[in-house]
Amino acid sequence: MTDAPPEVMGLNPFAPGFFDDPYAQYAEVRAAHPIHQSPLGPWLITRWDDVHALLRRPGTSVEERNIVTDAPTRAERLAEVRMAGGPSPERSLAILNIDPPDHTRIRRLVSKAFTPRAVERIRARAGELVDEILDGLAERDGEPVDLIAELAFPLPFAVINEMLGMPGGRDSVHLRELSHTITQALDPILLMQNGPAIVAAADEMRTIIGEAIAWKRTRGDDDLMMAMIRAEDEGDVLSDQELRENVMLLFLAGHETTVNLIGNGTNALLDHPDQRTALAADPSLDTNAVEELLRWDSPVQFSRRIMLEPVEMHGHTFAAGDLVMTCLGAANRDEGKFGPTAGALDLRRPDAREHVSFGSGVHHCLGAALARLEGQEAIGRLVRRFPGIERGGEPVHNQRIVLRGYDELPVSLT
Secondary structure, three states: OOOOOOOOOOOOOOOOOOOOOOHHHHHHHHHHOOEEEOOOOOEEEOOHHHHHHHHHOOOEEOOHHHOOOOOOOHHHHHHHHHHHHOOOOOOOOOHHHOOOOHHHHHHHHHHOOOOHHHHHOOHHHHHHHHHHHHHHHHOOOOOOEEHHHHHHOHHHHHHHHHHHOOOOOOOHHHHHHHHHHHHHHHOHHHHHHHHHHHHHHHHHHHHHHHHHHHHHOOOOOOOHHHHHHHOOEOOEOOOHHHHHHHHHHHHHHHHHHHHHHHHHHHHHHHHOHHHHHHHHHOHHHHHHHHHHHHHHOOOEOEEEEEEOOOEEEOOEEEOOOOEEEEEHHHHOOOHHHHOOOOOOOOOOOOOHHHOOOOOOHHHOOOOHHHHHHHHHHHHHHHHHHOOOOEEOOOOEEOOOOOEOOEEEOEEEOO
16 A cells, blocks of 8 residues: 555634534545545545545445445444344445445336436426425415425425335434434434434334235335335346335435435525526526535435455555545545536536536436426426525524535515
8 A cells, every 4th residue: 555645734614613514624625635544434525526536446345344444334334323222223225325336236127117208207296395485484474484394394205205106104303313313323423422313213114114015915005115126127026125225215215315405405596696597587597506515515414335356556556455535525525527617607618517426337326317307396496486586584404424415594575
């Protein structure tokens, strides 16, 4: 292994204002050196070219069992927490957490039920749901409303529920709480603080999803979950565990990150009234606007890769077993890719779609088309229905490093 890169100032999520604006720290690290090792152990890369190349590179893994480290991995921490309550769960078979050839096989089967064409068929329904929500908000006589609780969560939650054909009668607030708790596992600090709660929430969600699948098998519905049950490729079908893990992944990812897209995107427009006015006046901007909002403040800030073989980058050699975190948020504002205006919000930016907010390569987000659609319908309709929208109080950040978003976003609608 070659000499390590010189020490540079690393990311400090404990610094005042980090969650309000992590991008200032990202810029410092990106400018100081392309490779940096976190005090927590993983390596970090922040430049678009490097991030894009590593996300697509063969010979890398997303499976934490391939990490070579003295510190416990996320999966090992969760297993330690679980030991007092029973045996560890089976290895995750959600496509987010596995490598080819298993990933290739399972994604091929899931994709048969989750095509962009199938997603596009729900655009009209998503628009109806947005209008119903906005109609209700219009009757609130101008009082401040929390956009997260009133729009950003209800819309994607309703959409993924309808797409999957989840049984009714479940408490949506409780399901939201479970989802919010489970995704804390992606943040190393929250994982250490809340391990038992994360394990308990994941166990409860697996039970709920398992019951939904069993119920669905008794029916003849035409929906995403039934399509996954029926999915077949030359005699190959999803096993019960594969089905449960991937339905659970789609349920969680199908609304959790889209909540942040709508919240982060609306917050950005509140900070940039000229861009909000342009979007309100021109519906043809909806598609590109969502790409730029994804670039500007990505709902997912980091994605991991584990080296399966030595990889050289900028004179440094990553060893097999090294964990490298690709900083999507930093790459999305890299002047080396997006030019001198990379730090400005421009809904007409011609290359906005080249962001890496959905990752890249074989693990490119399966639900990207759905997230884009919901963002277009929600944000575009919101600013045209309420062109005078402004802040109704201070937003409350979710304090997440990986899944960046807001728990509360008070607005006044006029």
